[in-house]
Amino acid sequence: MALRMDAAALRVFLDQVFPQVADEFEIITLQEHYLEVALKVKNKHLRPGGTVSGPSIFALADVAAYLNVLSMIGPKALAVTTNCGIDFMRKPRANADLIAKSQLVKLGRSLAVTQCLIYSVGDCKPVARANLTYSLPPSGIQA
Amino acid sequence: MALRMDAAALRVFLDQVFPQVADEFEIITLQEHYLEVALKVKNKHLRPGGTVSGPSIFALADVAAYLNVLSMIGPKALAVTTNCGIDFMRKPRANADLIAKSQLVKLGRSLAVTQCLIYSVGDCKPVARANLTYSLPPSGIQA
Amino acid sequence: MALRMDAAALRVFLDQVFPQVADEFEIITLQEHYLEVALKVKNKHLRPGGTVSGPSIFALADVAAYLNVLSMIGPKALAVTTNCGIDFMRKPRANADLIAKSQLVKLGRSLAVTQCLIYSVGDCKPVARANLTYSLPPSGIQA
Amino acid sequence: MALRMDAAALRVFLDQVFPQVADEFEIITLQEHYLEVALKVKNKHLRPGGTVSGPSIFALADVAAYLNVLSMIGPKALAVTTNCGIDFMRKPRANADLIAKSQLVKLGRSLAVTQCLIYSVGDCKPVARANLTYSLPPSGIQA
Numbered sequence: 182m183a184l185r186m187d188a189a190a191l192r193v194f195l196d197q198v199f200p201q202v203a204d205e206f207e208i209i210t211l212q213e214h215y216l217e218v219a220l221k222v223k224n225k226h227l228r229p230g231g232t233v234s235g236p237s238i239f240a241l242a243d244v245a246a247y248l249n250v251l252s253m254i255g256p257k258a259l260a261v262t263t264n265c266g267i268d269f270m271r272k273p274r275a276n277a278d279l280i281a282k283s284q285l286v287k288l289g290r291s292l293a294v295t296q297c298l299i300y301s302v303g304d305c306k307p308v309a310r311a312n313l314t315y316s317l318p319p320s321g322i323q324a
Numbered sequence: 325m326a327l328r329m330d331a332a333a334l335r336v337f338l339d340q341v342f343p344q345v346a347d348e349f350e351i352i353t354l355q356e357h358y359l360e361v362a363l364k365v366k367n368k369h370l371r372p373g374g375t376v377s378g379p380s381i382f383a384l385a386d387v388a389a390y391l392n393v394l395s396m397i398g399p400k401a402l403a404v405t406t407n408c409g410i411d412f413m414r415k416p417r418a419n420a421d422l423i424a425k426s427q428l429v430k431l432g433r434s435l436a437v438t439q440c441l442i443y444s445v446g447d448c449k450p451v452a453r454a455n456l457t458y459s460l461p462p463s464g465i466q467a
Numbered sequence: 468m469a470l471r472m473d474a475a476a477l478r479v480f481l482d483q484v485f486p487q488v489a490d491e492f493e494i495i496t497l498q499e500h501y502l503e504v505a506l507k508v509k510n511k512h513l514r515p516g517g518t519v520s521g522p523s524i525f526a527l528a529d530v531a532a533y534l535n536v537l538s539m540i541g542p543k544a545l546a547v548t549t550n551c552g553i554d555f556m557r558k559p560r561a562n563a564d565l566i567a568k569s570q571l572v573k574l575g576r577s578l579a580v581t582q583c584l585i586y587s588v589g590d591c592k593p594v595a596r597a598n599l600t601y602s603l604p605p606s607g608i609q610a
Numbered sequence: 611m612a613l614r615m616d617a618a619a620l621r622v623f624l625d626q627v628f629p630q631v632a633d634e635f636e637i638i639t640l641q642e643h644y645l646e647v648a649l650k651v652k653n654k655h656l657r658p659g660g661t662v663s664g665p666s667i668f669a670l671a672d673v674a675a676y677l678n679v680l681s682m683i684g685p686k687a688l689a690v691t692t693n694c695g696i697d698f699m700r701k702p703r704a705n706a707d708l709i710a711k712s713q714l715v716k717l718g719r720s721l722a723v724t725q726c727l728i729y730s731v732g733d734c735k736p737v738a739r740a741n742l743t744y745s746l747p748p749s750g751i752q753a
Contacts, residue, residue: 198372229341235386235405240379262378263578264550264600266409266695268723268741270716286727286739287699291577292549292602294697296725296739298715310715310725312697312739314550316578406721407693407743409552411580411598413573429584429596430556434720435692435745437554439582439596441572453572453582455554455596457693459721484658515627521691522669529664548664552695 182288184213185255191248194256206244214285216249219278219302231275233308238279238299242267242311245281246295250315253288259318260293267311274301279308291317325431327356328398334391337399349387357428359392362421362445374418376451381422381442385410385454388424389438393458396431402461403436410454417444422451434460468574470499471541477534480542492530500571502535505564505588517561519594524565524585528553528597531567532581536601539574545604546579553597560587565594577603611717613642614684620677623685635673643714645678648707648731660704662737667708667728671696671740674710675724679744682717688747689722696740703730708737720746 186194188208195203205226209217218241220226226237243262250260273279283297293315298307329337331351338346348369352360361384363369369380386405393403416422426440436458441450472480474494481489491512495503504527506512512523529548536546559565569583579601584593615623617637624632634655638646647670649655655666672691679689702708712726722744727736 201368201371225344228344234383235408236379236383239382239408240377243378262412264409264411265378265382266407266552266741268407268716268743269405270718270723286736287697289699294699294739307715310723310741312695312741314697409598409695411573411600413575413580429593430554432556437556437596450572453580453598455552455598457554487654487657511630514630520669521672521694522665525668525694526663526665548698550695550697551664551668552693554693555691 182213182253184211184252186252187211190256191252194251195248198258202240206241208248209280211252213253214249214288216245216252216283217280218245218248218283219280222276222278233273233279235269238269238273238309239265239267241279241281241299242297242309242313245283245297246313246315249283249285249295250288250293250317253285254317257318260315262313263316264314265311267309269309271306271308273308274304277301277303293317325356325396327354327395329395330354333399334395337394338391341401345383349384351391352423354395356396357392359388359395359426360423361388361391361426362423365419365421376416376422378412381412381416381452382408382410384422384424384442385440385452385456388426388440389456389458392426392428392438393431393436393460396428397460400461403458405456406459407457408454410452412452414449414451416451417447420444420446436460468499468539470497470538472538473497476542477538480537481534484544488526492527494534495566497538499539500535502531502538502569503566504531504534504569505566508562508564519559519565521555524555524559524595525551525553527565527567527585528583528595528599531569531583532599532601535569535571535581536574536579536603539571540603543604546601548599549602550600551597553595555595557592557594559594560590563587563589579603611642611682613640613681615681616640619685620681623680624677627687631669635670637677638709640681642682643678643717645674645681645712646709647674647677647712648709651705651707662702662708664698667698667702667738668694668696670708670710670728671726671738671742674712674726675742675744678712678714678724679717679722679746682714683746686747689744691742692745693743694740696738698738700735700737702737703733706730706732722746
């Protein structure tokens with residue numbers, strides 16, 4: 182099954198649909214069923230002590246999963262997150278971007294399942310792992 | 325087991341430790357093992373269409389769990405979220421605040437477990453449910 | 468929305484569809500969106516020390532959720548578990564049955580979401596909490 | 611960090627601590643932070659239609675995680691599952707064994723986190739994915 186959107190197309194889509202946050206994310210690598218995306222950490226993502234906040238880590242995991250799914254099914258804004266599980270495992274490095282490495286482990290007709298590991302740039306031990314499920318709109322309906 | 329912090333003390337703690345986001349949250353009700361907190365929805369929490377973003381819902385669930393735990397153990401900033409599971413069930417109402425109703429279902433020596441339902445104000449069907457686990461610092465260590 | 472199956476009908480359905488395990492479970496209480504079911508603990512559910520095994524607790528949570536959903540949608544064997552999250556919080560009592568108290572928090576067209584607390588009989592502190600999501604077959608298809 | 615138990619030692623431990631179920635599982639591959647274990651599917655694991663039951667899949671995920679953790683910390687029976695998340699993604703093949711491929715993504719002082727994909731033998735698409743967290747006993751205490 183081939184990619185329906187490449188990194189450039191995902192970039193354009195993100196800018197259009199999530200203009201408030203699109204510039205926080207950078208697509209690093211895209212393959213079939215696999216995507217890496219970075220969160221460019223800014224002040225607003227930080228908690229006291231310089232660590233990246235939980236909601237920011239959630240947002241990164243969600244964007245990684247969403248773009249991974251869209252790359253395979255095309256630009257369907259109606260795909261919605263239905264379930265997310267996250268383990269926060271280590272404190273992110275202060276002042277380092279985060280990278281989510283997302284794997285699409287199921288792409289069904291109505292549900293897609295992804296899992297990812299999230300790293301501080303330059304560190305080989307993950308700061309978090311997450312799994313996300315998306316409910317997919319019926320084929321033919323696109324937004 | 326009695327409350328170690330009341331709503332006013334939680335309010336002061338939140339303002340000190342999370343000054344960036346503290347004013348987004350309002351404590352509605354506090355009892356032993358039970359807490360309700362509102363997210364005062366602003367533009368920055370919204371996605372196109374007026375719905376509240378996933379990261380904002382995560383943030384609300386996390387704050388509800390955190391304050392619920394702290395009310396029982398006292399002001400220990402070192403309590404950290406280790407696991408979170410969320411089901412996103414319905415689209416939040418546009419332009420309505422969200423309320424998380426959080427239940428503390430385990431308070432052990434090293435782990436605390438909470439679960440919550442999240443509602444749009446004025447709606448009886450929950451928009452999300454979440455469970456969060458916190459790792460607690462050894463007694464005596466406080467930050 | 469009214470019940471489509473009462474406790475007796477659920478009992479018959481369970482006996483027919485899961486004959487291997489049906490006699491391990493007893494329906495205690497059934498209301499709209501709420502069900503209590505007991506696991507009658509036998510030797511095969513135990514681990515060394517007399518504690519109930521994890522798979523047995525999972526099985527109870529799954530049966531509770533399944534029957535809760537079926538009571539509202541009717542006898543559709545094709546409803547399948549798609550996601551489950553469990554927190555194991557306390558060691559179950561030796562030689563005591565377990566009771567799951569299951570709440571149906573969403574009943575949509577294609578997904579149903581439940582959550583439950585599980586108790587050892589006679590103990591007010593839960594041994595586990597669980598959330599389960601079911602994928603529902605399109606209306607009209609029944610098995 | 612080197613292995614503290616090899617496959618043979620894990621085998622002996624499993625036979626001693628879980629004699630009721632030990633013969634259902636076979637260790638296939640063991641490396642640092644990585645383990646593959648098979649569930650040798652028998653009648654008792656099946657549901658009508660020949661598919662493997664949910665509790666059996668849970669049991670496999672749990673054993674895989676447990677052995678993966680023990681291989682690194684030694685034979686500590688007191689390590690207990692505190693959290694588990696599972697996505698059931700595809701129907702297992704009838705009459706085929708299952709293999710869990712488990713990755714240890716965090717080994718901390720008090721918590722270990724694993725994730726696994728589970729496959730029907732001979733199929734490259736996973737039937738399930740799971741994440742499990744273990745609470746570890748303080749060093750020095752062994753059972």
